[in-house]
Amino acid sequence: MNIYSREDLQKLTYGELHRLEDELLHENEVAGSWRIRASAGRMVYFVLTAFFWFTYFWSGEALIPKTEAKGLIQFVWFFTSLFLSGLSTTLLWKIIGMKTRQFVRLSLHYWPVTLGFLVWVSHLSH
Amino acid sequence: MLDALKDYYREKRIHRILTFYHEAQPILGAGKIRFISRDAWIHFLLTVLGFLLFSNLTRFMPPTVSLFFSAYAAVELSDFIMIRLTGFFDAIFDYVLPIGFIALIGILFWGQKHYNILGKAQVALSEYHKKKNRELHSRIQKNIANVGSGENWTIEEFSLGKVKPLTLQDARAACGRRNFKIYDGEPFHFIPPLVLNKAAHFWYRGVNGTSGVQLGPGEVTKPSSFITYRTEPMYLTLCVKP
Numbered sequence: 106m107n108i109y110s111r112e113d114l115q116k117l118t119y120g121e122l123h124r125l126e127d128e129l130l131h132e133n134e135v136a137g138s139w140r141i142r143a144s145a146g147r148m149v150y151f152v153l154t155a156f157f158w159f160t161y162f163w164s165g166e167a168l169i170p171k172t173e174a175k176g177l178i179q180f181v182w183f184f185t186s187l188f189l190s191g192l193s194t195t196l197l198w199k200i201i202g203m204k205t206r207q208f209v210r211l212s213l214h215y216w217p218v219t220l221g222f223l224v225w226v227s228h229l230s231h
Numbered sequence: 232m233l234d235a236l237k238d239y240y241r242e243k244r245i246h247r248i249l250t251f252y253h254e255a256q257p258i259l260g261a262g263k264i265r266f267i268s269r270d271a272w273i274h275f276l277l278t279v280l281g282f283l284l285f286s287n288l289t290r291f292m293p294p295t296v297s298l299f300f301s302a303y304a305a306v307e308l309s310d311f312i313m314i315r316l317t318g319f320f321d322a323i324f325d326y327v328l329p330i331g332f333i334a335l336i337g338i339l340f341w342g343q344k345h346y347n348i349l350g351k352a353q354v355a356l357s358e359y360h361k362k363k364n365r366e367l368h369s370r371i372q373k374n375i376a377n378v379g380s381g382e383n384w385t386i387e388e389f390s391l392g393k394v395k396p397l398t399l400q401d402a403r404a405a406c407g408r409r410n411f412k413i414y415d416g417e418p419f420h421f422i423p424p425l426v427l428n429k430a431a432h433f434w435y436r437g438v439n440g441t442s443g444v445q446l447g448p449g450e451v452t453k454p455s456s457f458i459t460y461r462t463e464p465m466y467l468t469l470c471v472k473p
Contacts, residue, residue: 114245119237122244129251143267217282217302225295 127203130210135195145213146206150194157190246314273320274309281305 114122133141134150141147165182169175198206212219285301285308292300313320342348 109248111245111249114248119241122241122248126244126248129248139266142265143271215303215306217278217305218299221298221302225298 123207124203127207131198131206135198145210146198148213149209150198153194153197154190157193158187161186161189243310243314269324270313270317270320274313277309277312278305281308 114125117125130141130144130146134144134146162183165186166179169178169182282301282305285304286297289297289300339348
């Protein structure tokens with residue numbers, strides 16, 4: 106279902122279009138559904154969540170005392186850290202702002218350029 | 232120029248917004264949800280192909296410039312193709328390929344039942360292989376008959392760990408004593424196994440009479456192929472059983 110017509114969109118300024126697209130993508134990237142599929146922003150969301158989850162879970166694991174209840178605490182912490190990592194990613198993806206989000210999305214869309222840049226930089230350091 | 236570029240990206244953005252809800256999967260999963268869409272795969276393949284194309288076309292540029300230009304142009308080309316030809320790809324995958332596949336299966340069944348086409352194809356393929364083998368075999372025989380006539384060059388013989396110069400006349404004499412023929416080939420990178428299996432001695436020589444190195448039969452026993460790793464053209468001289 107298209108909720109915008111081409112005429113509506115052509116009336117918008119460059120900045121307004123930019124914001125509209127970001128809103129559209131951002132809304133679906135943080136949503137629990139799969140509507141946006143494996144888009145660039147969605148992938149970043151997953152990678153960040155995994156990163157936060159590993160960080161929280163393993164740092165929390167080190168702090169859990171060696172008692173009889175360790176297994177239970179681990180079980181609870183597993184889900185708590187998972188929740189916290191999702192929350193952290195959502196907050197981070199929101200507060201970095203529209204321009205950074207678009208930059209990350211474009212970097213992944215133009216993946217050969219990004220890859221070429223990384224190769225070029227690594228080549229320079231040798 | 233800048234305005235035109237801005238308009239181009241603006242149009243691309245409008246297109247993305249307009250197609251977003253059309254392409255987005257249904258919320259409640261009415262139908263199969265693909266994690267990576269068909270269009271995304273096609274875009275990826277087109278990007279890789281575009282990169283290969285542009286990196287070849289821009290070989291005259293400095294490597295770094297070529298790399299970044301090709302990478303950027305490949306993505307832009309894929310975007311352009313996917314925007315303009317989405318309907319074409321949809322038609323290919325939704326109609327042409329399935330119908331073509333069904334038609335092919337049908338033709339094969341019908342042809343096999345009435346005309347035994349698979350049997351005929353097998354016979355035709357077998358005939359083709361025989362013909363190709365005959366051609367290859369005649370080519371090898373022709374090469375063996377190509378007796379060499381090098382004049383201004385020397386070859387070297389490796390014997391008991393010592394390397395000593397050997398002229399073509401010496402090589403002819405050595406071969407003649409064993410009733411063998413000299414095979415002095417063209418610049419090569421591959422020698423057919425049938426020639427190698429008959430060869431008694433191997434010599435390399437470079438172009439313009441530069442000396443080479445002998446590879447004796449003890450060192451090259453029944454090789455399946457003989458390939459040089461040198462970039463410059465080399466000549467091979469073989470002492471071959473007639």
